[in-house]
Amino acid sequence: MALLQISEPGMSAAPHEHKLAVGIDLGTTNSLVATVRSGLSHVLGDEHGHTLLPSVVHYAENGVVVVGTEAQKKQNSDPHNTIVSVKRFMGRGLKDIDTTQLPYHFAEQAGMLQIETRAGIKSPVEVSAEILKVLKARAEEALGGELIGAVITVPAYFDDAQRQATKDAARLAGLNVFRLLNEPTAAAVAYGLDNASEGVYVIYDLGGGTFDVSILQLSKGVFEVLATNGDSALGGDDFDHRIYCWILETAKLSPRNAHDTRLLMSKSREAKEWLTAHAETQISCLMSDGEFVNLTISCEQFTALTANLVQKTLSPIRKAMRDAGLSIENIDGVVMVGGATRMPQIQQVVAEYFKQTPLTNLDPDKVVALGAAIQANVLAGNKSDDELLLLDVIPLSLGLETFGGLAEKVIHRNSTLPVARAQEFTTYKDGQTAMSIHVVQGERELVSDCRSLARFDLRGIPPMVAGAARIRVTFTVDADGLLSVSAREISSNVEAHIAVKPSYGLSEDEITNMLKASFNSAEADKSARMLTEARVSAGAIISAVNAALEADSALINKDQVSAIQDEIKRLAAICTTDDTDAIHAGVETLNHATEEFAAVRMNASVSRALAGKALDEIKL
Amino acid sequence: MTENYFELFGLAPSFNIELATFENNFRKIQSASHPDRFVTGTAAEKLSAMQLATLANEAYQTLKSPANRAKYLLELQGIKAISETNTAMPTDFLMQQMEWREALEDAKAAKDIVALEQLHAEIQLEGKALHANLVDLLDIKKDYSTATDTTRKLIFIDKVCADINKAIEHLDN
Numbered sequence: 165m166a167l168l169q170i171s172e173p174g175m176s177a178a179p180h181e182h183k184l185a186v187g188i189d190l191g192t193t194n195s196l197v198a199t200v201r202s203g204l205s206h207v208l209g210d211e212h213g214h215t216l217l218p219s220v221v222h223y224a225e226n227g228v229v230v231v232g233t234e235a236q237k238k239q240n241s242d243p244h245n246t247i248v249s250v251k252r253f254m255g256r257g258l259k260d261i262d263t264t265q266l267p268y269h270f271a272e273q274a275g276m277l278q279i280e281t282r283a284g285i286k287s288p289v290e291v292s293a294e295i296l297k298v299l300k301a302r303a304e305e306a307l308g309g310e311l312i313g314a315v316i317t318v319p320a321y322f323d324d325a326q327r328q329a330t331k332d333a334a335r336l337a338g339l340n341v342f343r344l345l346n347e348p349t350a351a352a353v354a355y356g357l358d359n360a361s362e363g364v365y366v367i368y369d370l371g372g373g374t375f376d377v378s379i380l381q382l383s384k385g386v387f388e389v390l391a392t393n394g395d396s397a398l399g400g401d402d403f404d405h406r407i408y409c410w411i412l413e414t415a416k417l418s419p420r421n422a423h424d425t426r427l428l429m430s431k432s433r434e435a436k437e438w439l440t441a442h443a444e445t446q447i448s449c450l451m452s453d454g455e456f457v458n459l460t461i462s463c464e465q466f467t468a469l470t471a472n473l474v475q476k477t478l479s480p481i482r483k484a485m486r487d488a489g490l491s492i493e494n495i496d497g498v499v500m501v502g503g504a505t506r507m508p509q510i511q512q513v514v515a516e517y518f519k520q521t522p523l524t525n526l527d528p529d530k531v532v533a534l535g536a537a538i539q540a541n542v543l544a545g546n547k548s549d550d551e552l553l554l555l556d557v558i559p560l561s562l563g564l565e566t567f568g569g570l571a572e573k574v575i576h577r578n579s580t581l582p583v584a585r586a587q588e589f590t591t592y593k594d595g596q597t598a599m600s601i602h603v604v605q606g607e608r609e610l611v612s613d614c615r616s617l618a619r620f621d622l623r624g625i626p627p628m629v630a631g632a633a634r635i636r637v638t639f640t641v642d643a644d645g646l647l648s649v650s651a652r653e654i655s656s657n658v659e660a661h662i663a664v665k666p667s668y669g670l671s672e673d674e675i676t677n678m679l680k681a682s683f684n685s686a687e688a689d690k691s692a693r694m695l696t697e698a699r700v701s702a703g704a705i706i707s708a709v710n711a712a713l714e715a716d717s718a719l720i721n722k723d724q725v726s727a728i729q730d731e732i733k734r735l736a737a738i739c740t741t742d743d744t745d746a747i748h749a750g751v752e753t754l755n756h757a758t759e760e761f762a763a764v765r766m767n768a769s770v771s772r773a774l775a776g777k778a779l780d781e782i783k784l
Numbered sequence: 785m786t787e788n789y790f791e792l793f794g795l796a797p798s799f800n801i802e803l804a805t806f807e808n809n810f811r812k813i814q815s816a817s818h819p820d821r822f823v824t825g826t827a828a829e830k831l832s833a834m835q836l837a838t839l840a841n842e843a844y845q846t847l848k849s850p851a852n853r854a855k856y857l858l859e860l861q862g863i864k865a866i867s868e869t870n871t872a873m874p875t876d877f878l879m880q881q882m883e884w885r886e887a888l889e890d891a892k893a894a895k896d897i898v899a900l901e902q903l904h905a906e907i908q909l910e911g912k913a914l915h916a917n918l919v920d921l922l923d924i925k926k927d928y929s930t931a932t933d934t935t936r937k938l939i940f941i942d943k944v945c946a947d948i949n950k951a952i953e954h955l956d957n
Contacts, residue, residue, distance in 0.1 A: 313823070342823045386811050479956050486949055543823040553815050580841045582819060582834055607953075642834065643819045708826050755827040762828035766817055766836050773816035774794045774809055 185544035186303045187315045187536025192251040192399055193372030195219045196530060197299040198537035205534040208306045216529060221294045222246040223283040231298045243267035243422040245281045249401055252373045253277055253288035255325030255668045267422030276668045289333045289670060290678060296337035313342040315540040317532050319374040320346035321394030321559045323605045324617050324647050325668040332675055342543040344644040348378035349389060349556055350535030351501040355526055356382045363496030368514055370504040373399035377481050379488045385551030391487035391578045392559050393480035400504030406469045407432035411447060415457045424451050439466050440506050467509040474513050487578050498522040503529050556581050558641050565602035565611045574639050584640040595627040616667040620649055626656045698747040702739050705751055706732055709758055719764045731757045789843035799854055799922040813840045850915050851942045854935040861928055865935045877937055884944050892951050904948045911941040
């Protein structure tokens, strides 16, 4: 057996070394992890070779957290402590969810809903982190090393709170999130690269709990999303639920306990899957009160029961087509993604709408993870000459509450990311030093019909007469689709302080506390770990800046070069001490010292990219 | 870093732009500056990537839409196409506006999506005719005063079209 060469984390020797990165599809029903090996994207399996990890988390009596198939087996016997489809709860409050059919005990509180389990009150973020931890461990076991980062997919139609919750879950699981990638975009990457497609493609993605439609222009390795739409509360689960309601009605069953509900839901799901390839199926099960249910459902009955669910997917499609300014003749192909698209009635309606047979040649369960892995591989820098570039959009407009409870749009849906918009505000009372800003997401005119994202309190506005202050608030949405806000009073140039109260998210403190709680090691271990991490990040920035100087030091003058080199030496010296805080501060200082250099390099690389244009001609 | 969108894209400032070059250069700029290229980079690199990619997107959106492109060209001449003191519209265009608005309201009341789609197509056609005028006014004659009126019409047309789409969406829900 060959000996593995092991280097200090972050100090990895060879630049051409393959960096370990994965794509994770964190699904409502199943989750997967994939990676690129020898140029090909593969889904990684567990020790039994199973690639699909059921997104089920069971908090067992012995204190162990069980995830996947074993947890799934507990959902009938211990429904209160077995969380399924947790993705539906991400970034959501109690009033957003129909809890009547759910077996869980929800904790009464504002903000994101919380579930009472025997292991304590759990946020959907913590439950999702358990799933991610298992996938991380699976990948590290299979790849034989620590991951440098991951791309995690989210439904394109996820709002800011749902995205933030997903990113928080990954942080809790100890993953470095390279990027949150929209599921249909990930599928387009896997499909487009596999088939060398060019043109305009529609991705129809019906997962366990979410529906997305994205329209993309594929051209020479650039995947440009033209428009996206969807329904973040519509998925395969709803089809199960229709069968479940049909059983209750047909068998004239009285309201059921949690155990029976779970059992009937499982039977409904099995029936749905069976009907994909069969004309009819039998549903038989024994209820806890001894009653025996025995029914037969046909394909036609199932199609009729779910016709309006299928129709519900057409309205988002029409919206996306209008936003993209396209008609059906412009569409070169329709790619089906998500296990639920196996249902024949869905394929039929999609074929009728687009007047063409949808493309089903990729495994609809795996295509998202495969695409995410390709993106993760590129982001890790494993392929420097790669042409792959994804230009995605914000799915829902961002707005502000104005007078009379109206929402004013600041950033429109389907704007290409990253995007920034500034808006000016003024004070309305003399001497006013603070103001409150309410950020909402959605298309409706009334704030009450939109989703509340956060409230920002701006403080430290210099006292002036009413209407004299000019506060410029800048909304920035990054490539993950996440919003950040900054504010400045223009006349005095005072940076206003912003206190963020996310409406459905976790605060920074809550995350920190969860992270702390997850370190069950001794205090000494904890600080040793933090010191190692600080040194790793210092090492990473030093080597990055050194590489940048080597390549482009000619772009700045000698004094600037030596100033940066001095900071590198200073940080290297601090790294030999055990002072974690000082190392972090040193990293910060070096970063700041290289800001101008980074900007100059960026401009130079853009100039190089615009072929045939000399630097001074473009005057960047 | 230039704030001039045309310079950023390596284009001469004109209403009639070479679309293929424009699209290609946008992709080249994004390929070089998109934050995806700097995921493992330093905080300083991420910051400048974010800034440049955001500027490129803003510039792309502005130049892609004919109404916004014309408005931007006028701004470069120091002219604000839409301002509180500059709202005059020729009578015939005002009449046409009112007709469109009435047609929109009628179709909305009748919940007639087909009529709304037809109205949308009709107004779009009207807009396309204005594009040809703007090439002449902005690029050849440099008649910025008339171009301002035409740009304002185009902006208005975009607004009616957006309202029609909103109405269709509302009916579709």
